[in-house]
Amino acid sequence: MAKKFETRLVQSGRAGTKEYGFVNPKLVRGSTVLYPDIATKQALGKRYLEQVALYGLNGTETxxxxxxxxxxxxxxxxxxxVSSGLAACTTPLLAYxxxxxxxxxxxxxYGPTRTFAETLLARFGVTTSYYDPMVNEAQAAGLFQPNxxxxxxxxxxxxxxxxxxxPALARVAHAHGAKLFMDNxxxxxxxxxxxHGVDVSIQALTKYGGGHSDLILGAVTVNSxxxxxxxxxxxxxLGQYASPDDCWLALRGLRTLNLRLKAHYASGLAIANWFAARVEVARVLHPxxxxxxxxxxxxRDFSGGCGLFGVVFKPEFSQKAVVAMIDALQLFGIGASWGGFESLVLPTAYSIRRSAGSGVFEGAIARFHIGLEDVGDLVADLEQGLAALRAA
Ligand SMILES: Cc1ncc(COP(=O)(O)O)c(C=O)c1O
Structure with a gap:
């Protein structure tokens, strides 16, 4: 019988419930792997596509x-x-x-993926065009060049x-002989x-995978x-590598991913709806x-979500007023990244770079990550933050 996600999340990456040994896989740190003789080394060396310990750089059991x-x-x-979420974006691009x-x-x-295309990829002779993320299937077909x-x-x-x-973008990509990559x-x-037709799926495990704001890690998954x-x-x-300590922490984080996501999503939605009813707000960018x-x-495509969303303020509130609100918040840390147990906020203006004419919004935007704190406490903090917005 096919197991449910909750069960698989608890069991995956472990030896099994009936094996003798500790519950969790070992934390293995190492560079050199020893072989009994040269013939064994040469035979194993051909198996680098498998999960076989050959040298530390190829990965350990962790x-x-x-x-x-x-x-x-x-x-x-x-x-x-791979070493980071950004490396999970750049490694498959460089490899392909x-x-x-x-x-x-x-x-x-994500801004640094754009920077990578405009700097390193451009230097290596790869050209990039930007498209409106909301293109439909017919418009997407018009974006393709022979190369x-x-x-x-x-x-x-x-x-x-x-x-x-x-799914529509995957159909168009495949009809043009291209791969569909997705930062998921x-x-x-x-x-x-x-x-849904994706060929290469990217995860910044730094976010909800790790879930505790204490590691940097990326993952690239394929299906063939x-x-x-x-x-x-x-x-x-490329010599891509990640610390086994971080991998071990991420595995530990993944065991509670299901519960954490449910809590982040429920609290995030409650606060997104609260913002949507506020007079200061033009609209909420929550999927x-x-x-x-x-x-x-x-x-149509998602079975749930997480705690990250944006709030667009009415045009009468300047960027300066949004910054005053952010500075007034006591429970929301000001910082990059997201997916940890704690609430965060950032003004979006400094992070938006556009070249395809998309992304025109009514006013200044702030991005909120809703952590595992009490929703009532967060709302009380946001109330006094909005008072600072109005006063600015
Ligand atoms: C959507 C997305 N992809 C990738 C990354 C990069 O992850 P990392 O910080 O691990 O490099 C981020 C980081 O904020 C992100 O938001």
Missing amino acids: HFALERAVAEIEGGTHCQI LKSGDHLLLPDSV TRVLFTESPGSHTFEVQDI TWGIHHFQPFT AADWAWLRNGALE ALPSCPGHENFL
């Missing part, structure tokens, strides 16, 4: 356990752990693209939360990438042996609310 758990969550066949190729990036993509090899998606988009029509960090578990071969080769050629671009795609 990395392999996390890779099995993430592949299970994403619903793919193979996962490669070559000089002369063309890349399509959504206008709402387009990757249609990159990130859904919902960074800071502005556009939910993309991934927001939708972890609640968006199953491979049942052919995609695994180029991804794994590329990661090894589960109709005011968010692509809400219909969210309803």
Whole structure:
């Protein structure tokens, strides 16, 4: 009988309930692996696509356990752990693209992924065009050039939360012989990438995977042996590696992912709805609310969400007023990243870079991450934050 997600999350990456030994996989740190003789070394060396300990850089049992758990969550066949969420965006791009190729990036993509395309990829002869994340299937077809090899998606988009029509974009990409990459960090578990046509799924485990704001880690998952071969080769050629200590912590974090996501999502939605009813607010950019671009795609494709969303303030409130509100908040930390147990806030203006004409909003935006604190306490803090907004 197929096991439910909650059960698989508890069991994946472990030896099994009937094996002799500790509950959790060992934390293995190591560089050199010893072989009994040269013949064994040469035979094992050919097995670098498998989870076999060959040299520390190829991964230890701790990395392999996390890779099995993430592949299970994403619903793919193979996962490669890399050093950061950003490396999970850049590694498959570098592994797959070559000089002369063309890349399509959504206008709402995570800023450092955009910077990577404009600097390193450009230096290596890869050209990039940006597209409106809300393009429909026919408009998407018009974006392709003969040399387009990757249609990159990130859904919902960074800071502005556009939910993309991934199945339609996958159809167009495949019809043009291109791969569909997706940064699926927001939708972890609640968006199953491979049942929606994605070829390469990216997770910044730094966020909800780890869940405690104490590690930096990324994961790239694929769903075929052919995609695994180029991804794994590329990661090894680049010397991609992550600390086994961080992998062990991430595995520990994943065991409670299901419960944490439920709590973040419920509290986040409660606060998003509270904001939506406030006179200071033009609209809330939460995928589960109709005011968010692509809400219909969210309803069709996602089974839930997390605690990250945006609030667009009415035009009469300046960027300075939004900063005054943020500075007044006591329970919301001011800081990058998200997915930890704590609430965070950032003004979005400094993070939005657009070149395809998308992302025009009514006023200044702030991004909120709702942590595991009491919702009433957070609302009371937000009340006094909005008083500072009005007074500014
Ligand atoms: C959507 C998204 N992808 C990737 C990353 C990069 O993750 P990391 O901070 O682990 O490099 C982030 C970080 O904020 C992100 O929000």
